[in-house]
Amino acid sequence: xxxxxxxxxxxxxxxxxxxxxxxxxxxxxxxxxxxxxxxxxxxxxxxxxxxxxxxxxxxxxxxxxxxxxxxxxxxxxxxxxxxxxxxxxxxxxxxxxxxxxxxxxxxxxxxxxxxxxxxxxxxxxxxxxxxxxxxxxxxxxxxxxxxxxxxxxxxxxxxxxxxxxxxxxxxxxxxxxxxxxxxxxxxxxxxxxxxxxxxxxxxxxxxxxxxxxxxxxxxxxxxxxxxxxxxxxxxxxxxxxxxxxxxxxxxxxxxxxxxxxxxxxxxxxxxxxxxxxxxxxxxxxxxxxxxxxxxxxxxxxxxxxxx
Amino acid sequence: xxxxxxxxxxxxxxxxxxxxxxxxxxxxxxxxxxxxxxxxxxxxxxxxxxxxxxxxxxxxxxxxxxxxxxxxxxxxxxxxxxxxxxxxxxxxxxxxxxxxxxxxxxxxxxxxxxxxxxxxxxxxxxxxxxxxxxxxxxxxxxxxxxxxxxxxxxxxxxxxxxxxxxxxxxxxxxxxxxxxxxxxxxxxxxxxxxxxxxxxxxxxxxxxxxxxxxxxxxxxxxxxxxxxxx
Numbered sequence: 001x002x003x004x005x006x007x008x009x010x011x012x013x014x015x016x017x018x019x020x021x022x023x024x025x026x027x028x029x030x031x032x033x034x035x036x037x038x039x040x041x042x043x044x045x046x047x048x049x050x051x052x053x054x055x056x057x058x059x060x061x062x063x064x065x066x067x068x069x070x071x072x073x074x075x076x077x078x079x080x081x082x083x084x085x086x087x088x089x090x091x092x093x094x095x096x097x098x099x100x101x102x103x104x105x106x107x108x109x110x111x112x113x114x115x116x117x118x119x120x121x122x123x124x125x126x127x128x129x130x131x132x133x134x135x136x137x138x139x140x141x142x143x144x145x146x147x148x149x150x151x152x153x154x155x156x157x158x159x160x161x162x163x164x165x166x167x168x169x170x171x172x173x174x175x176x177x178x179x180x181x182x183x184x185x186x187x188x189x190x191x192x193x194x195x196x197x198x199x200x201x202x203x204x205x206x207x208x209x210x211x212x213x214x215x216x217x218x219x220x221x222x223x224x225x226x227x228x229x230x231x232x233x234x235x236x237x238x239x240x241x242x243x244x245x246x247x248x249x250x251x252x253x254x255x256x257x258x259x260x261x262x263x264x265x266x267x268x269x270x271x272x273x274x275x276x277x278x279x280x281x282x283x284x285x286x287x288x289x290x291x292x293x294x295x296x297x298x299x300x301x302x303x304x305x306x307x
Numbered sequence: 308x309x310x311x312x313x314x315x316x317x318x319x320x321x322x323x324x325x326x327x328x329x330x331x332x333x334x335x336x337x338x339x340x341x342x343x344x345x346x347x348x349x350x351x352x353x354x355x356x357x358x359x360x361x362x363x364x365x366x367x368x369x370x371x372x373x374x375x376x377x378x379x380x381x382x383x384x385x386x387x388x389x390x391x392x393x394x395x396x397x398x399x400x401x402x403x404x405x406x407x408x409x410x411x412x413x414x415x416x417x418x419x420x421x422x423x424x425x426x427x428x429x430x431x432x433x434x435x436x437x438x439x440x441x442x443x444x445x446x447x448x449x450x451x452x453x454x455x456x457x458x459x460x461x462x463x464x465x466x467x468x469x470x471x472x473x474x475x476x477x478x479x480x481x482x483x484x485x486x487x488x489x490x491x492x493x494x495x496x497x498x499x500x501x502x503x504x505x506x507x508x509x510x511x512x513x514x515x516x517x518x519x520x521x522x523x524x525x526x527x528x529x530x531x532x533x534x535x536x537x
């Protein structure tokens with residue numbers, strides 16, 4: 001009960017000091033929120049794009065075009081070789097053999113190029129295999145698909161191997177870079193937040209040094225003296241985090257209009273969704289923790305000097 | 308209760324604030340520390356509150372050795388002390404009531420209880436009607452009485468008053484001393500320092516300090532520095 005009362009007092013004390021100079025607090029919140037808004041925005045975009053990249057990479061396809069001169073028997077016999085190559089990968093793959101006649105018929109019926117194809121006389125298409133792969137968890141596994149394609153290409157009788165997931169691989173690489181940039185940005189701007197809170201608390205300690213000294217002489221423990229500063233730091237972080245999230249959500253509205261126009265060109269309904277409740281709670285928690293960390297560093301350094 | 312045994316305080320090679328102080332203060336005594344400015348009175352009081360540590364000798368307060376007390380033990384030592392300073396050190400941005408409540412708040416007392424006890428303490432120094440005022444609205448004498456209320460609010464065993472009558476006119480100084488003596492009357496040990504001999508009345512004992520040494524004393528009419536200081 002006493003412990004709870006002390007925390008309540010510390011929180012009330014932190015609030016009372018903030019209310020005594022609200023403009024300072026608001027300015028500090030503004031600075032910290034701008035620092036937080038950038039990684040928050042990046043994280044929101046990443047969270048939105050990641051499911052798409054995962055979905056796209058779930059079933060990459062590999063097309064194997066065989067040499068024109070390869071006989072049908074030899075072409076069919078390649079199935080065994082393909083299975084051998086695939087058995088090392090973690091994916092389950094459906095192997096479909098497409099005879100050149102079937103491919104030609106399909107081309108004629110689907111493209112409406114019957115007349116054009118008739119002028120060719122002979123069927124220009126080779127026998128082919130289509131490998132539909134599943135079991136890949138995300139775009140990062142595109143490297144593995146590349147390896148398989150290389151092995152398939154080295155089989156005798158294979159003319160060309162085409163992977164339809166090459167662009168997924170690029171997207172995955174891009175996302176990987178984005179994630180690294182975000183991580184770097186997060187650490188850098190996190191340090192900025194800690195520095196701002198550190199300085200805010202330093203100024204508060206200096207302003208309240210008389211109160212701190214008197215409290216010490218009257219029997220206040222270090223914990224009693226430190227606690228209001230910790231709450232101030234955490235409150236500063238929390239308020240800045242909330243403001244940064246609000247800025248991100250606000251910025252999403254005009255951004256989504258532009259994204260919708262762009263996505264419509266690709267027959268997509270893609271929109272940036274605001275951070276989920278869990279993500280919001282996480283980001284607010286991180287903001288408060290950064291504030292608390294800055295306050296703890298500052299209190300440790302500056303109150304030790306006063307002592 | 309308070310035992311000084313050959314205590315010295317040295318700030319640098321040649322600067323001694325106290326030299327070989329041997330003094331025993333039993334429970335419930337009213338002791339005046341007299342002497343000119345720079346005699347070491349404030350240093351002696353600061354040592355009892357562990358604001359300063361002895362350079363030599365040993366000092367114990369309520370059985371706690373001040374030489375070896377850890378920083379984490381200081382708050383608990385000070386909660387049994389009522390400190391009154393020459394400059395009252397009231398918090399200017401808080402009401403008189405909030406100032407007096409502070410020693411209770413730091414110990415985690417319930418707000419309602421702290422407020423009740425603070426009002427009772429202010430009543431004892433005749434300042435209950437000023438409880439909602441701010442320190443700068445009060446005269447020097449009134450501020451010193453607020454400091455006394457703050458010192459006694461958590462019922463300390465020892466009151467240490469460092470020049471509480473300095474900067475006060477005679478009337479206010481007498482009021483402050485009367486308030487302090489009234490707490491001595493209920494069994495609180497009081498150590499009061501002053502450089503003004505006109506206020507040295509009603510003491511159980513007077514110890515004179517000069518240049519960091521006990522030079523004279525008075526105890527029930529006997530003037531003997533050795534007897535007085537032990």
